[in-house]
Amino acid sequence: MQQHAKGRPLPLWLKSGRVQTGLVIIFILVVCAIFAPYLAPNDPNEQNLLSILTPPVWADGGDAMFPLGTDSLGRCVLSRLIFGARVALTVAFTASIGAMIVGAFFAHVAGYFGGWVDWMIGRIVEIWLSFPPVILSLILMVGLGTGLRNVVLAIILVDWTRFCRVLRSEVIVLRRRDYVSAAQLIGFSHWRTITREILPGTLPLLITLMSLEMGVAIIVEAILSFVGMSVGSETAAWGQMIADARQNIYEAPFNLIAPIFAIFFAVFGFNILGDGLRRTLDTRLTQTERT
Amino acid sequence: MAILPTKNPILSAQNLCVESVGAKESFPVLTDLNFSLEPGKILGLVGESGAGKSMIGRTISQYLPKGFAVTKGTLAFDGEDLVSMLPERRRNLLGRDIAFIPQEPLSGLNPVLTVGQQIKEHLLRIGLASGENWRERALKEFESVHLPHGAALLEKYPHQLSGGMCQRILIAMAFASRPRLLIADEPTTALDVTIQARIVKLIAEMQKRDGTAVIFITHDLRLASQISDEIMVLYAGRPAERGPAKQLFSSPAHPYTRCLQLANPTITGPRRGLFILPERMPGLRVLKELKGCRFASRCPNAIEACTRAEPPLADIGPNHIAACIRTEKTPDIVPPPLAPGREIASARIHLNGEKLTKAYTTAWSPFAKRSSFKAVNSVDFSLGEGEFVGIVGESGSGKSSLARLVVGLDTPTDGRITLAGRDITANGNADRAYRREYIQMVFQDPQSALNPRRRIGSIVTQANEASGLHNSTRERMDRAAELLKEIGLPPDAAMRFPSQLSGGQKQRVNIARALCTLPRILVADEIVSGLDVSVQAQLLDLLLKLRDEHGFSMLFISHDLSVVRYLCDRVMVMYRGEVVESGRTETVFADPKHAYTRSLLAAVPPDDVNAEWSPVLAEAGYQVE
Amino acid sequence: MRMFATIAKLLVKRVLTAIPILLLVSALLFCILRILPVDPAAMSLPPNATVQEVEAMRTEMGLNLPLYQQYGIWLNKLFHGDIGRSIHFRQDVTSLIGSTLPATIELAVIAMMVATVFGLAGGLFLFYVRGTRAEAVMDFVSILLLSLPEFLWSLFLLLIFGVFFEVLPFTGRLSPGFERPLVTGFLLFDSLITGNIPTLLNALQHMILPCLALGIALSPSLMRVLRSSLLDAYQDDYIQQARLRGLSEKRILIRHGLKNAILPTLSLMGVQFGFLFGGTLLVEIIYSYPGMGNLMVDAIRNADLPIIQGAGLTYCVAVLVISIVVDSLYLILNPKLRVR
Numbered sequence A: 001m002q003q004h005a006k007g008r009p010l011p012l013w014l015k016s017g018r019v020q021t022g023l024v025i026i027f028i029l030v031v032c033a034i035f036a037p038y039l040a041p042n043d044p045n046e047q048n049l050l051s052i053l054t055p056p057v058w059a060d061g062g063d064a065m066f067p068l069g070t071d072s073l074g075r076c077v078l079s080r081l082i083f084g085a086r087v088a089l090t091v092a093f094t095a096s097i098g099a100m101i102v103g104a105f106f107a108h109v110a111g112y113f114g115g116w117v118d119w120m121i122g123r124i125v126e127i128w129l130s131f132p133p134v135i136l137s138l139i140l141m142v143g144l145g146t147g148l149r150n151v152v153l154a155i156i157l158v159d160w161t162r163f164c165r166v167l168r169s170e171v172i173v174l175r176r177r178d179y180v181s182a183a184q185l186i187g188f189s190h191w192r193t194i195t196r197e198i199l200p201g202t203l204p205l206l207i208t209l210m211s212l213e214m215g216v217a218i219i220v221e222a223i224l225s226f227v228g229m230s231v232g233s234e235t236a237a238w239g240q241m242i243a244d245a246r247q248n249i250y251e252a253p254f255n256l257i258a259p260i261f262a263i264f265f266a267v268f269g270f271n272i273l274g275d276g277l278r279r280t281l282d283t284r285l286t287q288t289e290r291t
Numbered sequence B: 001m002a003i004l005p006t007k008n009p010i011l012s013a014q015n016l017c018v019e020s021v022g023a024k025e026s027f028p029v030l031t032d033l034n035f036s037l038e039p040g041k042i043l044g045l046v047g048e049s050g051a052g053k054s055m056i057g058r059t060i061s062q063y064l065p066k067g068f069a070v071t072k073g074t075l076a077f078d079g080e081d082l083v084s085m086l087p088e089r090r091r092n093l094l095g096r097d098i099a100f101i102p103q104e105p106l107s108g109l110n111p112v113l114t115v116g117q118q119i120k121e122h123l124l125r126i127g128l129a130s131g132e133n134w135r136e137r138a139l140k141e142f143e144s145v146h147l148p149h150g151a152a153l154l155e156k157y158p159h160q161l162s163g164g165m166c167q168r169i170l171i172a173m174a175f176a177s178r179p180r181l182l183i184a185d186e187p188t189t190a191l192d193v194t195i196q197a198r199i200v201k202l203i204a205e206m207q208k209r210d211g212t213a214v215i216f217i218t219h220d221l222r223l224a225s226q227i228s229d230e231i232m233v234l235y236a237g238r239p240a241e242r243g244p245a246k247q248l249f250s251s252p253a254h255p256y257t258r259c260l261q262l263a264n265p266t267i268t269g270p271r272r273g274l275f276i277l278p279e280r281m282p283g284l285r286v287l288k289e290l291k292g293c294r295f296a297s298r299c300p301n302a303i304e305a306c307t308r309a310e311p312p313l314a315d316i317g318p319n320h321i322a323a324c325i326r327t328e329k330t331p332d333i334v335p336p337p338l339a340p341g342r343e344i345a346s347a348r349i350h351l352n353g354e355k356l357t358k359a360y361t362t363a364w365s366p367f368a369k370r371s372s373f374k375a376v377n378s379v380d381f382s383l384g385e386g387e388f389v390g391i392v393g394e395s396g397s398g399k400s401s402l403a404r405l406v407v408g409l410d411t412p413t414d415g416r417i418t419l420a421g422r423d424i425t426a427n428g429n430a431d432r433a434y435r436r437e438y439i440q441m442v443f444q445d446p447q448s449a450l451n452p453r454r455r456i457g458s459i460v461t462q463a464n465e466a467s468g469l470h471n472s473t474r475e476r477m478d479r480a481a482e483l484l485k486e487i488g489l490p491p492d493a494a495m496r497f498p499s500q501l502s503g504g505q506k507q508r509v510n511i512a513r514a515l516c517t518l519p520r521i522l523v524a525d526e527i528v529s530g531l532d533v534s535v536q537a538q539l540l541d542l543l544l545k546l547r548d549e550h551g552f553s554m555l556f557i558s559h560d561l562s563v564v565r566y567l568c569d570r571v572m573v574m575y576r577g578e579v580v581e582s583g584r585t586e587t588v589f590a591d592p593k594h595a596y597t598r599s600l601l602a603a604v605p606p607d608d609v610n611a612e613w614s615p616v617l618a619e620a621g622y623q624v625e
Numbered sequence C: 001m002r003m004f005a006t007i008a009k010l011l012v013k014r015v016l017t018a019i020p021i022l023l024l025v026s027a028l029l030f031c032i033l034r035i036l037p038v039d040p041a042a043m044s045l046p047p048n049a050t051v052q053e054v055e056a057m058r059t060e061m062g063l064n065l066p067l068y069q070q071y072g073i074w075l076n077k078l079f080h081g082d083i084g085r086s087i088h089f090r091q092d093v094t095s096l097i098g099s100t101l102p103a104t105i106e107l108a109v110i111a112m113m114v115a116t117v118f119g120l121a122g123g124l125f126l127f128y129v130r131g132t133r134a135e136a137v138m139d140f141v142s143i144l145l146l147s148l149p150e151f152l153w154s155l156f157l158l159l160i161f162g163v164f165f166e167v168l169p170f171t172g173r174l175s176p177g178f179e180r181p182l183v184t185g186f187l188l189f190d191s192l193i194t195g196n197i198p199t200l201l202n203a204l205q206h207m208i209l210p211c212l213a214l215g216i217a218l219s220p221s222l223m224r225v226l227r228s229s230l231l232d233a234y235q236d237d238y239i240q241q242a243r244l245r246g247l248s249e250k251r252i253l254i255r256h257g258l259k260n261a262i263l264p265t266l267s268l269m270g271v272q273f274g275f276l277f278g279g280t281l282l283v284e285i286i287y288s289y290p291g292m293g294n295l296m297v298d299a300i301r302n303a304d305l306p307i308i309q310g311a312g313l314t315y316c317v318a319v320l321v322i323s324i325v326v327d328s329l330y331l332i333l334n335p336k337l338r339v340r
């Protein structure tokens, strides 16, 4: 029985090892992003043309000034990685919140009201889904032009359907619950019914999806900057580092490995958090799957 | 295989004990199980939900849930111990010598395979057919369970068939191998009353044909007494009483059996009060600490001695045993007197429906033409002040659709509803606000009717939130406390979530929410179905008590005729969207005019064990299958 | 026969609804690209063109007309198979797409097969080890895999097999010096029917890394869906009932469990394979594979509008085709939708 007492045990979701792992990873990334100027050993854009493509410290010819080596312009790889976290996380948080708001709004409207509203929204989503996301975001970036704001906007415009599709079916399930009818009979307005009766039920799924979407946003940003359609070259971004390193794949393979690992690490953090949340929050999960 | 001439038991359990052996704790779920079942006999297993009835079936198949195991005793099938038997050998018996019939016929068949594919698979496995001749064999089996058009049936998928038909198919499959033992776990609970009766009769017929021994699991003591030779009543994992069916039913020795019987309303004879068993069966974890009789906390005959030691299962007659130290006192348990009948003289008509019709159409799409069918067809009804009107009928007869029209969740396609003099058919915003003052609804499934994320206190006072009146936390807490007291829940329940309540408690909360604004009319849709008889009796009692206090009237929808007979002043019988008969309850039940009403009534097992039960009335037009 | 009729009906309906979708998609594409800050007229002229020349070009290209008229003209041309001329390559867009599309389809189809095989095998394995410690490990591994998108897999495999071990080629479709048969444009198919075994083998070698990268990247989500659908199916009564009828576990899994669990997996595949088709773009760039993805990216870098529009539309058509195929398959396997 839940008691109103101090020292309540941790909520179930926080006890999950997956959630904890995810939160730790995200915390590390956030610290890197916020304190980048203090953590980075060098200016990420400073070119040291005398020491280009130096290997990481532990390899032969490594330089302690550049712990992870330098790229083809002699920029410090570690510093660029740390500063790259800023772009990645900014995009991850803002784009996923934006996509969530747009997607959740349409999902709730469609699922709750049904009828032609649902039909229209369903068709719009269908049109969106007939674009492969990578292609649509590239085309949007062509239309919008590069820059951080536009990257976020493009991702929101592409990925709101992810939320809409999944949440809509959840809303429809909840909509059929008798407690929603009961709320209407008692005199709740539509708005109140949605926010007080349905939204609390879709919230767990919504949070889970958001966590996964942050991972997706990081990947999309990396892809866009990889093909040079994201932030300008003056800002360090992981995708850009990959594109640069690909030119010197034989001389400095580590320059390629470092950003790959950074992306993987971040995406993994969000995915494992999402999976942990799904297991602990999703009421539809079967018991067997939860244990 | 013919009936075996020997009297050797086909199944016998000795001191069988099944425990949950978890890492942290272990507790018994079945204890002291002793019985033997002879070929051709039917053993009825009766008990409330969680008593361990299904666990017995699972023990026989040895497909126990994870963490459960037989820890003591033996369970022998034809002399061979099922528990220590090699799994391969046991699997060999399953489907051939031991057959099962499930509770949910529709989900008992694989949805993506045709009936033919599934029966073929079974016939080939048990070696009754080879190659293409499975078809003839299958048709023969279908014939024996009275399934017409067998050939067409083979091509069908389960979702194209009704529950009754699926159950017949499953019965045909079960009996195809002429099994020696059949376990039927609530085979009719998910079906409509009339079909229920037919299926029970069919099982009995097949069982006679093959001389099969049957374990018939049910929560309905009356039904068990009709079809079984012997009955075992389980209470919290332990037999309370076991004896010959007729004897056990007509003179129960254990107080629990007696209470169960008296908690169920009758279908014939004079109406009597219901015995209210307090609380509910203790959880199995609690039982481990319990020293005395496990029924003591609820037993009307309990004395101090009962709590000292677990009463042994003692002989009290030929083949009749009971676990009670005061069996001689059991007949002293009598139902309370019936609440004095209230006169609803010249009742003012509150709510009136004329030619109400509701046609449902398929989902909106600009391409497909929307098809429609009439769920409610030209129904007239009225509800007087303080009156309880029952609506009975089978699933799909339009009971719930009518309820939705009355409360305003749907707008009728035709007809007129007036409420206290005002026409509310249009169901506009003003109508809704007006209706809200008068009518509230209690929903069927408490699982779905209570928002799992709200606390009980917030659920029952939700109406204040909607109206904005008395919406301060203080006022709501006070109102919640009042309401909880009225419906008999402890005050601390206000801070709990629905998942922390039992089924019966949830249903009480459900009632409390509807009562919050003191409506004049309640619409209750199947609110006691799926609950144990003892809980059902508690709720019926509560409804009558609340009526005395508040004087509301009620539309009470139920498929259980006994309950309607007990509770309602008037009754309406619905069939395929139409009201085929209505009138005062006593009159309709004593002298049904319409053939459909007669077949409904005949489907209920009689209160008297010795009465002939002939549920299948062959009246034209009302053969559902 | 009845099944055939239902599927034919579905196909007709899906193709009919695909038409308005494609129209809207093309309108969307057109609008997005009209916001473009660059001036296509100026782009198609030499840099030293005068203002008058640019203006004349704008009129000639119809850029001074209202947007809807421009769209109408473009659409009209589209119906006649004319998507325009590439500004950068100075070639018809249709022929550019025609020469790159087969390569992309080949890549996508093989990758889908890889994904299906890995996905189904992995899902079955995950289900098989349910409740054991191996499951916890495998489950964790599947999340790790889920965190590596196709473009990281491409780079990763390229580094390992191409750069470190140097066992597989990682640029283009064919090593230099190999004869290139040209019948349909599908290299594997062409070299097979012309009996050019060396080319076939070499082309296959080139396909391994890109297809693996795409397929592996997609498979974890399939694995996980198959596993959870199997777990769901095993909660259902009919599985228990099949056991009680004495069927063997193997038979129950294949005939009863898998047949049901494949349905949700299939509907996920429909969406995922659409995504996969977009994923080819990155894989093509990384492996310098001469498909539509490279064409598209070149066009984007050069703001070559006609190609972007044409290729964008082609990608959408491909996604729609995939989803129609998957839907038909779903219908064949799901009697609830097929017969009522």
Ligand SMILES: Nc1ncnc2c1ncn2[C@@H]1O[C@H](COP(=O)(O)OP(=O)(O)OP(=O)(O)O)[C@@H](O)[C@H]1O
Residues within 6 Å of the ligand: B029, B047, B048, B049, B050, B051, B052, B053, B054, B055, B056, B065, B066, B219, B284
């Ligand atoms: N899969 C399971 N996991 C854990 N406990 C279980 C499981 N199945 C049953 N139990 C427990 O075993 C006990 C007996 O359950 P059982 O299903 O046999 O009762 P029952 O008499 O068949 O009830 P009902 O009338 O609801 O079918 C109950 O306390 C129940 O909680």
Ligand code: SF4
Residues within 6 Å of the ligand: B254, B255, B256, B293, B294, B295, B296, B297, B299, B300, B301, B302, B303, B306, B311, B323, B324, B325, B326, B327
């Ligand atoms: S032993 Fe006592 S408590 Fe138990 S049933 Fe008998 S009288 Fe009741």
Ligand SMILES: [Mg+2]
Residues within 6 Å of the ligand: B053, B054, B055, B185
């Ligand atoms: Mg049971």
